[in-house]
Amino acid sequence: MIQFALLFALGCFGLAILIxxxxxxxxxxxxxxILALDTLAINAIALITIYGIWMETAMYFEASMIFAMTGFISTVSYTRFILRGDIIE
Structure with missing residues (x-):
């Protein structure tokens, strides 16, 4: 039953990434x-995490944490660049 739920979740998040x-x-x-790119990063984090649950390994959880940190920093950087014209003051 859990395999069906994981496959369904993978399909839903894959469709969300395409959208x-x-x-x-x-x-x-x-x-x-920028908002769509941030949402894409969140969906990719969920996709990596679900795949890690399916493969039963902790390596994907670490990868999703790294992806979450870089996704947050990139969103903040893009937003600051649009608002101020520069990233570093």
Whole structure:
């Protein structure tokens, strides 16, 4: 039963990533694209974590934590660049 739930979750998050990619390409403004990119990072973290549960290894959990840190930093950097024009003051 857990295998079915994991496959269903993998399919749902895979579909969400495809929708996010479409939104990144077709979004009207840069703010919408940044938000879609952040949502894509969150969905990718969930996808990596679920895959780690399915494979029963802890390596994917560490990878998802690293991806979460870099995703947060990239979102903040993009937003600061759009608002101020520079990243480092």
């Amino acid at each position: 996010n990619l479409y939104k990144i390409i077709t979004a009207p403004g840069i703010g919408d694209r």
